Amino acid sequence: MELDAPVLLSVDDLDTLIATLRTDGYRVIGPTVRDGAIVHAELTGVGDLPRGWTDEQGPGSYRLHRRDDDALFGYAVGPSSPRRELLPPRHRLWTAVSDGDVGFRVREEEHVPAKLALLGVRGCELAAIAVQDRVFLHGLYEDQVYTANRQDLLLVAVECGTPSGSCFCASMGTGPGIDGGADLTLTELFDPHRFLTRAGSTRGQELLAQLDHTGAGAADQDERTHRMDAAAEQMGRHLDTTDLHDLLLGNLEHPRWDDVAERCLACTNCTLVCPTCFCTTMEDTTSLTGDEAYRDRRWDSCFALGFSHTGPGSVRSSTRARYRQWCTHKLATWIDQFGTSGCVGCGRCITWCPVGIDITEEVAAIRATDGRRAARTGASP
Amino acid sequence: MTIVDTPPQRTLTTRPYVVSTVRQQTHDIVTVDIRPEREAIAFAPGQFDMIYVYGVGEAALSISSDPAAPQLLSHTIRAVGWVTRALNHLQPGTTIGVRGPYGRPWPLADAEGRDLVVIAGGIGLAPVRPALLAALAQRERFRRVVLLVGARSPRDLVFRDDLDVWAADPAIDVHVTVDSAVRGWVGRVGVVTKLIPAVPFDPEDAVALVCGPEVMMRFAAEGLIARGMPTDRIHVTLERNMRCGVGTCGHCQLGPTLLCRDGPVYAWPEVGELMSVREL
Numbered sequence A: 001m002e003l004d005a006p007v008l009l010s011v012d013d014l015d016t017l018i019a020t021l022r023t024d025g026y027r028v029i030g031p032t033v034r035d036g037a038i039v040h041a042e043l044t045g046v047g048d049l050p051r052g053w054t055d056e057q058g059p060g061s062y063r064l065h066r067r068d069d070d071a072l073f074g075y076a077v078g079p080s081s082p083r084r085e086l087l088p089p090r091h092r093l094w095t096a097v098s099d100g101d102v103g104f105r106v107r108e109e110e111h112v113p114a115k116l117a118l119l120g121v122r123g124c125e126l127a128a129i130a131v132q133d134r135v136f137l138h139g140l141y142e143d144q145v146y147t148a149n150r151q152d153l154l155l156v157a158v159e160c161g162t163p164s165g166s167c168f169c170a171s172m173g174t175g176p177g178i179d180g181g182a183d184l185t186l187t188e189l190f191d192p193h194r195f196l197t198r199a200g201s202t203r204g205q206e207l208l209a210q211l212d213h214t215g216a217g218a219a220d221q222d223e224r225t226h227r228m229d230a231a232a233e234q235m236g237r238h239l240d241t242t243d244l245h246d247l248l249l250g251n252l253e254h255p256r257w258d259d260v261a262e263r264c265l266a267c268t269n270c271t272l273v274c275p276t277c278f279c280t281t282m283e284d285t286t287s288l289t290g291d292e293a294y295r296d297r298r299w300d301s302c303f304a305l306g307f308s309h310t311g312p313g314s315v316r317s318s319t320r321a322r323y324r325q326w327c328t329h330k331l332a333t334w335i336d337q338f339g340t341s342g343c344v345g346c347g348r349c350i351t352w353c354p355v356g357i358d359i360t361e362e363v364a365a366i367r368a369t370d371g372r373r374a375a376r377t378g379a380s381p
Numbered sequence B: 001m002t003i004v005d006t007p008p009q010r011t012l013t014t015r016p017y018v019v020s021t022v023r024q025q026t027h028d029i030v031t032v033d034i035r036p037e038r039e040a041i042a043f044a045p046g047q048f049d050m051i052y053v054y055g056v057g058e059a060a061l062s063i064s065s066d067p068a069a070p071q072l073l074s075h076t077i078r079a080v081g082w083v084t085r086a087l088n089h090l091q092p093g094t095t096i097g098v099r100g101p102y103g104r105p106w107p108l109a110d111a112e113g114r115d116l117v118v119i120a121g122g123i124g125l126a127p128v129r130p131a132l133l134a135a136l137a138q139r140e141r142f143r144r145v146v147l148l149v150g151a152r153s154p155r156d157l158v159f160r161d162d163l164d165v166w167a168a169d170p171a172i173d174v175h176v177t178v179d180s181a182v183r184g185w186v187g188r189v190g191v192v193t194k195l196i197p198a199v200p201f202d203p204e205d206a207v208a209l210v211c212g213p214e215v216m217m218r219f220a221a222e223g224l225i226a227r228g229m230p231t232d233r234i235h236v237t238l239e240r241n242m243r244c245g246v247g248t249c250g251h252c253q254l255g256p257t258l259l260c261r262d263g264p265v266y267a268w269p270e271v272g273e274l275m276s277v278r279e280l
Ligand SMILES: Cc1cc2nc3c(=O)[nH]c(=O)nc-3n(C[C@H](O)[C@H](O)[C@H](O)COP(=O)(O)OP(=O)(O)OC[C@H]3O[C@@H](n4cnc5c(N)ncnc54)[C@H](O)[C@@H]3O)c2cc1C
Pocket: A306, A309, A310, A311, A312, A313, B048, B057, B058, B059, B060, B061, B062, B063, B075, B076, B077, B078, B079, B080, B081, B082, B083, B084, B085, B123, B126, B127, B238, B239, B240, B241, B242, B264
């Protein structure tokens, strides 16, 4: 949805945008440098953005470097994702208050609608929000916590000019360019340093109307196209999605699962950095006196042994079964469950895996020795 | 007491119910009868609740009582861990939390005009009991009603009162067997699935509801298919770890399905193959 002709914003205009949002009562969350990584934090102005930084990513590795320009968005995605803001890693659901005897009543947590603005959101992250929307908004019921954070969410997106060595959004059709899904979408352009800006909603239009922008010309638009083409070329990784669902589900006993299980530490990192992962568990605690009992929800991971506990033991006790669950869920059964891929190609799981396991490489290996083909021709994989 | 039709939309919040009786079924299984503090919520046979014990946690438990009387709700619980052990030691008058009912029920209407075959292993009688009670309440709608019950030993049989009543009732054809007998047991010995070939029902025009350990359900399905029952008339109910019950916690996945949302009751063609994949 593109409402008006694109405009140009300067770095100062962007600073004004952040200030305007903050005056309107928004908590503005965006990228900033901390502990050698680009993470999400509350922004007070353009000065908090990672100006002049870029990242170098690959399987199991992440490093920041200086750029030779003043780019504000000259890097790919870091370990944080919008998921943290929409369904925080741990939150209280309710408290049971004892009546001092054998009874109790329930005091619900109030889930006040948040005034939250996410700035610097990438195409893959917009796609990830849409994936989580299907789970928490469009499932059997609306999740109250997610809804409270999501309903007034303001999205200021940025097209990716510098994909990393782990990125494969082009394969998943989620980036690097953006076609709607955000209130405002920026493309960072240089010489002079400016942002080609498109409104994707009436809220975005209203925000633009408050800023001192100039119209964008054909040359600006051409530069954007050029940059996006270059970015797509620069994608560090590629995933062949042809027949992917059936390929994976037809290879549940493929020897590659044993192979990856030898390497995987079941550390849960990949699930904690993934922007679409939604699994949670419940935790019950009581106050010291026992007068109150608390029910909290926190992120969980299918790599944890206890995740699949039932009476007779864990259903997925081997690492092989847990990696297979994660990978086939992301790329295949998610489609059955929610009508969309569970992977948006952001590459986080590749970068943040301590042993550098690469989902694109695992899938390629299975494709290269497709057990279904072997079964048909009678050859062993 | 008013009875409402739909579960409340604030789905992660538990509602207080008061324990009225705790009935010991076996050495590690009890049936807990509870009454809502406020309105009762209608349920269908095969559905389950998330039951909360103060300060301990929640467990997914099938409703084992009569759907005609949701104001007195029962769950039948084997003590295997924290919550289920606490539920096995409840005193009448205690408040527990309930949210639900959740899940796809048994397709009892599909069995109308046909033979209804119910096969239960051990505590598996609990989730099919509401279906049996509902069928017996409208007995004329079904042709034969057949119940096959198996347990490890006579002391592991649940709902013995019901079994005694039904054994004497011509409306239902009950067959009980135990894996290993003890002195004084005069009934059948052997696994429940061994009964399938000989029991009188019309496999081509019957619907089967099966609940028990997964291996037992696999053998039961095989036995029924061997007798000529169409696979899509065989229904099983599955169990996985379950945290939310409303399709958002991810724990109850079985390949392409979420048990709480798409199950726990499934037609055999939906899950038969999935159940044969180890550690899925
Ligand atoms: C739809 C559905 C319907 C169900 N219906 C019924 C029913 O009608 N009746 C019934 O009795 N059950 C039923 N169940 C099963 C029931 O939900 C579980 O038995 C229950 O959740 C166990 O909870 P718990 O807190 O008692 O056990 P937990 O304490 O969670 O433990 C469960 C099992 O895992 C083991 N375990 C737990 N934590 C660990 C650990 N850290 N390390 C090693 N082992 C561990 C325990 O020893 C135990 O065997 C149903 C399940 C589902 C999904």
